[in-house]
Amino acid sequence: SETIGAIRHELDLAVSGLLGKDYTLLHSENSASLIISKPENSALVRSLLTDNDLSAIGPEGYILKTVQHENKPTLIITANTDIGLLYGTFALIRKMQTLRDLRTINNSSAPKVMLRMANHWDNLNRIVERGYAGLSLWDWGTLPNYRNPRYTDYARFSASIGINGVAINNVNANPRILTDQFLEKVAVLAEMFRPYGVKVYLSVFFNAPVSIGGLETADP
Numbered sequence: 001s002e003t004i005g006a007i008r009h010e011l012d013l014a015v016s017g018l019l020g021k022d023y024t025l026l027h028s029e030n031s032a033s034l035i036i037s038k039p040e041n042s043a044l045v046r047s048l049l050t051d052n053d054l055s056a057i058g059p060e061g062y063i064l065k066t067v068q069h070e071n072k073p074t075l076i077i078t079a080n081t082d083i084g085l086l087y088g089t090f091a092l093i094r095k096m097q098t099l100r101d102l103r104t105i106n107n108s109s110a111p112k113v114m115l116r117m118a119n120h121w122d123n124l125n126r127i128v129e130r131g132y133a134g135l136s137l138w139d140w141g142t143l144p145n146y147r148n149p150r151y152t153d154y155a156r157f158s159a160s161i162g163i164n165g166v167a168i169n170n171v172n173a174n175p176r177i178l179t180d181q182f183l184e185k186v187a188v189l190a191e192m193f194r195p196y197g198v199k200v201y202l203s204v205f206f207n208a209p210v211s212i213g214g215l216e217t218a219d220p
Contacts, residue, residue, distance in 0.1 A: 002195035003082035007036060007089045010156070014093045030070055036077045036085055044069060045078045053108075054080055060164070060197070061110025062088030066103055073103055083164075083197035090160045117165035117201065118158065124174045124182070138168060143185035151192045159196035166193070167201040175205040175212045 008025075015023050026032050029044050039046045039054065048067060057063060062079040077088035091109065095102060121129040122136035139148060158166065168189065169177050176182055190200040209215040 001082050003086055003197070006156075006195045007082075007086055010086075010089055010093065014096060018093075018096050029074075032074060033072070034075045034077075036089060038080065038082070038085065039078060042078070044074075045076060048076070049078065057084065057108055057110040060084050060087060061108060062091065063108040064088050064091055065106040075102060075105070086159060086197065087162065093160075111162060115165055116163050117167060118163055119167045119171070121170045121172075122168065123170050124176060129170050129172065138189070140182070140185055144188040147188060147192060151189060155193040155196040155198050158193075158198050164197050165199045165201055167203055169203050171203045173203040173205040173208075175208040177202055178204065178208055179212060 011023065015021065023034075029035050029037075029042055035042060035044065037045050039049055044067075048065075049063070053063065057079065059081050060079075060083055062077060062084045064075075064077050066073050066075050068074070075092070077085060077092060079085045079088055087109075092102075095105070120136070121131065122138060123129065124140055126136040126139070128134075128136050137150060137154060139146075142148070158164075168186070177186070186200060186202065193200060205211065207218045209218045
């Protein structure tokens with residue numbers, strides 16, 4: 001999946017950046033020193049876990065542990081979903097960055113809150129309400145044709161700390177965000193965020209049914 005591709009990209013950056021070397025991608029778990037897999041794709045992972053272990057971490061949690069396999073330590077990241085595997089990979093990278101001992105690691109993590117959202121107060125003219133850090137990240141003038149790499153970096157950053165949703169426009173919403181012109185742009189952001197488990201949400205102007213929908217009332 002695209003999420004598995006994102007995991008490989010994060011490993012490429014982490015191993016080369018932190019360790020100064022490359023790694024070899026193997027297709028056999030018997031000689032691997034790191035296995036990132038859902039249980040159904042790995043006989044070794046299946047043999048180590050119970051149904052209770054997997055139900056405890058839910059759809060977005062992960063298990064990170066080192067086991068002895070083929071007379072050598074093997075580090076395992078497993079989860080019920082690809083997004084869980086991505087979160088587990090980021091957890092491994094954090095432990096590498098903070099110089100944790102990986103030889104005896106055995107921990108699991110699962111989010112206690114289902115929706116973990118960032119809320120932008122960004123206007124369509126790129127001015128951020130009560131913002132003090134410059135223009136909005138979303139360059140509506142170049143979307144949908146130009147996919148700024150910063151959008152992917154934003155998704156990577158969000159996933160690395162467990163954010164799985166983002167409201168991209170001001171709560172005092174401009175109704176134009178609901179027009180075909182802007183929804184086409186929003187769809188590009190959603191597509192770029194999707195491999196990282198980040199869903200896009202929109203704030204809706206309460207009078208949009210009248211202002212752009214042609215109705216006589218906005219009364220629900």
